[in-house]
Amino acid sequence: MSSKPKLAMYWGAACGxxxxxxxxxxxxxxKVDEIFDVAFFPCIADFKVHHVESYxxxxxxxxxxxxxxxxSENEExxxxxxxxxxxxxxxxxxxxEGCIPALSNLTSKEATFKTVYHDNPxxxxxxxxxxxxxxxxxxxxxxxxxxxxxxxxxxQVVDVDYYLPGCPPEPPQIxxxxxxxxxxxxxxxxxxxxGSIVGVTNKAVCEECERVKSEKCIERFYRPYQIVPDPxxxxxxxxxxxxxxxTNGGCGALxxxxxxxxxxxxxxxxxxxxxxxxxxxxxxxxxxxxxxGMEEAELEKKIQAVVDTIAxxxxxxxxxxxxxxxxxxAKVSGSNGKGEA
Amino acid sequence: MTExxxxxxxxxxxxxxxxxxxxxxxxxxxxxAPNMRPIRVMCSGRVDPQFVLKALRxxxxxxxxxGCHPGExxxxxxxxxxxxxxxxxxxxxxxxxxxxxxxxxxxxxxSEGIILAExxxxxxxxxxxxxxxxxxxxxxxxxxxxxxxxxxxxEEV
Numbered sequence: 388m389s390s391k392p393k394l395a396m397y398w399g400a401a402c403g404x405x406x407x408x409x410x411x412x413x414x415x416x417x418k419v420d421e422i423f424d425v426a427f428f429p430c431i432a433d434f435k436v437h438h439v440e441s442y443x444x445x446x447x448x449x450x451x452x453x454x455x456x457x458x459s460e461n462e463e464x465x466x467x468x469x470x471x472x473x474x475x476x477x478x479x480x481x482x483x484e485g486c487i488p489a490l491s492n493l494t495s496k497e498a499t500f501k502t503v504y505h506d507n508p509x510x511x512x513x514x515x516x517x518x519x520x521x522x523x524x525x526x527x528x529x530x531x532x533x534x535x536x537x538x539x540x541x542x543q544v545v546d547v548d549y550y551l552p553g554c555p556p557e558p559p560q561i562x563x564x565x566x567x568x569x570x571x572x573x574x575x576x577x578x579x580x581x582g583s584i585v586g587v588t589n590k591a592v593c594e595e596c597e598r599v600k601s602e603k604c605i606e607r608f609y610r611p612y613q614i615v616p617d618p619x620x621x622x623x624x625x626x627x628x629x630x631x632x633x634t635n636g637g638c639g640a641l642x643x644x645x646x647x648x649x650x651x652x653x654x655x656x657x658x659x660x661x662x663x664x665x666x667x668x669x670x671x672x673x674x675x676x677x678x679x680g681m682e683e684a685e686l687e688k689k690i691q692a693v694v695d696t697i698a699x700x701x702x703x704x705x706x707x708x709x710x711x712x713x714x715x716x717a718k719v720s721g722s723n724g725k726g727e728a
Numbered sequence: 729m730t731e732x733x734x735x736x737x738x739x740x741x742x743x744x745x746x747x748x749x750x751x752x753x754x755x756x757x758x759x760x761a762p763n764m765r766p767i768r769v770m771c772s773g774r775v776d777p778q779f780v781l782k783a784l785r786x787x788x789x790x791x792x793x794x795g796c797h798p799g800e801x802x803x804x805x806x807x808x809x810x811x812x813x814x815x816x817x818x819x820x821x822x823x824x825x826x827x828x829x830x831x832x833x834x835x836x837x838x839s840e841g842i843i844l845a846e847x848x849x850x851x852x853x854x855x856x857x858x859x860x861x862x863x864x865x866x867x868x869x870x871x872x873x874x875x876x877x878x879x880x881x882x883e884e885v
Contacts, residue, residue, distance in 0.1 A: 659778075660782075661777075661778045663820075664776065664780075664781055665777075665778070667777050667813060667816050667820060668776060668777055668813055670816065671809065671812040671813040671815070671816045671817075674812045676812075681799075683797075683798055683835075686798055687811065687815065690811060690812050691815055694812075694815050694816050694819060697816070697819075700816060700819060700820050700823070701820050701823040701824060702823075713778065713782055714784065714785055714824055714826075715785075715867075715868055716868070717824045717825040717867075718824065718826065718863075718866070718867045
């Protein structure tokens, strides 16, 4: 067995883009192969869970975990890999703060199942079959992992050493972080303190965005398909929701650069717990309606009209951070939030 | 025996108007619901929506934000900013399943102790009718969520 450090990568509730992002570091991937032995990486190599179980505790030097915790399999694997890994990295937005899967925290498990297994227009399921944790068939009992009511981030299940945000993280940031970890493993260089969010600038995306910014006074908001944005001016000033001002930098402001408002995937800035609340604050502050001295009822009506042009504010402001937000999920009416009647 | 539910309402009162109104209500010995726990902030515009969400998560049944009447802000338009945030927050709370009425924005000037007292009474009754929010147990509980900080609860004497 070689003495090279061991690398693992595993997915929870994820799209697979994070795995691709690791491969997307171009020629550096050869360097990764040179430095590390892959100990577990189902996307690119044939490893099974029993291999991981057979490793001694702490055998894996770096485990990049991507994906949120959506079901019991995710949770079980998170615990297993935590035990077997020296350094566990929450890699990508899902592992860090829930990301798109966690938007289902706005509804119940039953409603999610209803959409996915009953109402989906492309579906053919006349018997209304939904996945069960246990099914008896002639040959024996078949089991499936349990689908949870609430999507959690990785750190809500196990202790996490580092967070690498992004949907997916950007290649230069990935490589920079791997270099730091490698220097720590091979040369004993100091590693960042545990719990650090790595691969970020700790400054808002606006700092990296080259668009021209001036006073923001917005009379109505637009969805991206409704207008063709000016190529120079700040997108928010044009009425397009851009999360840049509530989002940690590090991506190089790629989305605003091509005329799409920042989605917010790098998560909140330092000192902020709830990215959506901060975005709410910022967006509300730039609404143009409402002058001092205006009649109170009139004032409310004017502001309400502007607010009504923001489609799905929770889904927009918490697009990536629902699981990590203050409230973590919605209270589902007629249930206790667990989707039970 | 049925015990009446006593809601906990966290109140963010602006230094220049509403906190003075609460002071006035006190010195004038106005009797009103003791359910609102006042926190003095310099301006209703200082109330970060994070404060409101945190209060709701950590055990408050309602949150009251109180400021100067529009046009009377000590900082010109802080209360208008608060109003804009409140209107957007309200639509977000609806999506998050928090009943309307749990978070309210009221105006009370420094001379309106009685008005503040009335608004606290009214809100207390409204939140009482809605029942306990109990977010960490009712919504997060059973989902394996652990809330890091536990909030000490005052003992009834």
